[in-house]
């Protein structure tokens with residue numbers, strides 16, 4: 001990372017968007033009126049049951065519409081017509097081919113802005129590209145390797161709390177672990193210091209809770225409402241993060257390897273530096289994007305492995321042969337554990353945690369013979385795209401062997417997009433994959449997690465895919 005003393009701000013901060021839900025509805029109606037008649041085919045009547053299904057069980061709805069209308073269709077959800085684009089070509093079009101047609105900021109996930117501010121997820125165009133260029137070095141391999149020390153320390157401590165012959169909510173366990181890793185590796189805070197670290201972890205979870213509740217409850221703004229609670233937690237987080245930024249600025253220490261410190265020191269090609277506010281927004285975004293996703297991936301992997309003993313046996317054979325009981329190094333995780341890679345790839349196919357790529361069209365465009373007007377909500381959906389039988393035969397089956405190196409290379413471009421693609425591809429992909437593989441390796445070398453008889457898992461999708469109500473499993477010694 002270049003270190004230049006003369007710092008310039010990043011120009012053109014994006015415009016503020018109103019957090020008033022009623023204004024948003026009015027804007028949506030105006031946008032639809034402007035583009036009237038030009039939407040791709042699909043049900044356009046108001047339907048509460050469709051809106052409810054989209055909110056609670058969207059997969060069958062989307063796959064049904066794909067069968068009926070093809071890779072691009074629209075449907076009215078609540079008050080708005082929403083366009084969905086599914087399948088390899090559609091994913092490629094949105095992420096790689098024509099990202100200039102879309103903004104993230106004005107998408108249906110714009111509600112995150114009051115908490116996250118203007119981090120990578122919620123900014124677009126030149127401002128996004130400049131911010132991303134400054135941040136990318138903080139996610140290079142050497143930096144992720146430095147973060148593995150925090151991951152290892154935390155994973156060891158978390159594993160020590162697990163006892164054979166007990167029932168544990170593995171989702172809650174991994175969520176705590178992922179949050180602790182994020183505190184150390186992203187913010188450079190000690191989650192055990194009883195001060196900043198623990199308080200930040202608590203308030204981050206509390207603030208995130210807002211986005212998992214019913215839409216109607218999110219509209220309330222009065223005293224004691226979920227909104228007010230989220231804003232109160234945000235104030236605590238802001239205080240902690242700004243104090244940490246101030247500390248790093250007052251006493252720069254090139255030995256610190258947490259991402260917050262790297263962002264304070266980072267400079268763009270022309271000497272641009274992030275302001276305090278920009279760093280705050282970026283680290284909040286990283287916390288949001290980074291801890292739910294790895295939590296869910298580990299949990300879904302444990303669930304599928306418990307139901308597929310042959311895959312588990314193959315995974316354990318590989319672990320024993322390559323690691324012999326030791327914790328894996330980053331080299332081993334990236335090159336020497338191909339079956340672990342295949343298991344993680346297949347888990348991310350079936351349950352891509354960031355399952356929807358929300359966008360808003362900023363110009364009229366055409367895809368698959370249909371026009372889409374400027375102002376339309378447009379989403380690509382990896383979760384549904386990964387379950388198209390013509391791309392992934394027997395899509396419901398858990399088959400890691402689909403992801404041998406050769407078979408993965410044969411997939412059409414855009415077919416497999418658990419990390420998105422193009423210039424918005426997940427910046428934390430390597431960090432997330434290493435975290436997931438490290439925890440799975442360390443856990444599977446010591447314990448078995450069995451499914452509880454008679455329990456089925458249902459998947460909840462807001463804001464990321466996760467097992468609804470957590471996932472209890474019975475632990476036992478590894479045979």
Ligand code: HEM
Nearest residue numbers: 120121289290293294354357418419420424426427428432
């Ligand atoms: C298994 C783990 C992860 C998965 C499956 C995942 C998935 C994704 C996906 C699909 C996107 C693109 C969304 C879109 O196109 O709208 C994305 C973007 C992003 N991810 Fe991840 N992610 C993971 C872990 C992480 C981690 C650990 C971090 C940070 C430490 C992170 C930070 C981000 C950020 C900042 C973006 C926005 C990038 C941009 O727009 O330039 N992610 N992630």
